[in-house]
Amino acid sequence: MAHERKRHIEQLFYKLIAFSPIVGVFGHRQVGKSTFIANNVKEYRTLDDVDELEKSSNNPKKYIQSIDQTPLAIDECQMEPKLFPTMKEWVRTHKKPGQFVLSGSVRFTSRKLIRESLAGRMSFLEMYPFSVSEIAQEPLSDVVVKLLDQKVFSSDSFLALNHGSKISTLKKHFELFLENGGLPALCFVRNPKIQRNQLNELHDLILGRDLGLVSDLKISVSTVKRFLVHLGKNSFRPYNASEVTRVLGLAPQTQKKLLFALESVFLIRRIPVPLRKKEVILFEDQLEEKYYSDGALDRIRYLESAVYRNVRHQFGYRLDKSAQFEHYLTRDHARVPLVIRHESQCLGIIVIEGELPTLSETRQAASFLKNHSNAKILYLAAEAIKPKVIDERTLLCSIYSVI
Secondary structure, eight states: OTTOOOOTTHHHHHHHHTTOSEEEEEOSTTSSHHHHHHTTOSEEEETTSHHHHHHHHHOHHHHHHTOOSSSEEEETGGGOTTHHHHHHHHHHHSOOSSOEEEEESSOGGGSHHHHHHHTTTEEEEEOOOOOHHHHTTOOOOOHHHHHHHOSSOOGGGGGGSOOHHHHHHHHHHHHHHHHHOSOTTTTTOOOHHHHHHHHHHHHHHIIIIIHHHHOOOOOOHHHHHHHHHHHHHTTTSBOOHHHHHHHHOOOHHHHHHHHHHHHHTTSEEEEEEGGGTEEEEEESSHHHHHHHHTTOSOHHHHHHHHHHHHHHHHHHTOTTOOOEEEEEEOTTOOEEEEEEEETTEEEEEEEESSSSOOHHHHHHHHHHHHHOTTEEEEEEESSOOOOEEEETTEEEEEGGGTO
16 A cells, blocks of 8 residues: 555564563554554454454453464454453463554553553553654664764764765655654645545544543533644643633643543643743644644744654664653743753754754753753754764754754
8 A cells, every 4th residue: 555664663563572472552543553563463353343342342351362373463452441451361371472462542551450450561662653764665763863872973973864865865755744744544645635634533533532531521522622723833832721721711630631631642742841840742743733733833843843753763663772852941941942861861952944053043052051961962954954063062964864
């Protein structure tokens, strides 16, 4: 099929299934979980099938014991929580890796029975929407991982960057990514009206069904969508609960529960702003941000969120390089939109419009470096420019050199 691509998650999936009895693959609806799993297991079932759901609900033990081949994949498994205590007992008495692959569009940890049943027994994987390199059918990039590892920047840092024809390929696909996002069922739809209608139908399903699995809030879908519009128009800005109460009439406690629920169904991602004790809210996919911001975001903020969605692949799909993402913002508004931490390593990323950083951007970088003695700054230009080492803590290159 035209929208199928080799997924960057594949290598990590096979590593985990080699030693864990249960591997969970979860993520946004229509992110490609079902296609990936069905192509990588011997037996596949989905609880979106009414007959499968009924069998798993009526006799969970018999359902689990009916395995013909392993691994058995159970897709949308959050639909029947009664399966999980049975599965817990099964893997306790049948100790071998690679027995079950579970998939869902709701975070398993957001449902108590599932969380308690599978604690310590499951390896979790999160599947993201396509990155630019996946769409372009390029290997999983490790450029930012390498730059984070470097103690200082030098001319040797150029060796880690993408070069030549690869930059041209990634630039072309990056522009398409900005328009269409990375959800496989949507990003290859070329008619904007059809694409918009399909996204709206997808969100109606998520908000009308999945949200109820993780929240008891009695809020209409139309109200939740108004909330999403507010989030879209304020992407990469510190979340302001008082403003939401004023604009939408939602109480702070209701907002808190709603944010938890929206993150649990993979519509949003929360990134901490440690210095302000706040958080910024991003949509899981670029198309969703475009849809809900409705043109209200300036290009730089839109590019910042696109960089985040591509860079996270480089860390999220590696066992040995988990990273924490943060947003640096001081009270006098010095700002570094994306900060990546791994152990003692720290890298700040600033997206710039021109070929060189402005005086304001230079000052913001200086504030960050002053407050983080072990950190480096990476300026990413929206144009394909020649990379430059500004100093041992500061590197300038194009977005396409690192994604």
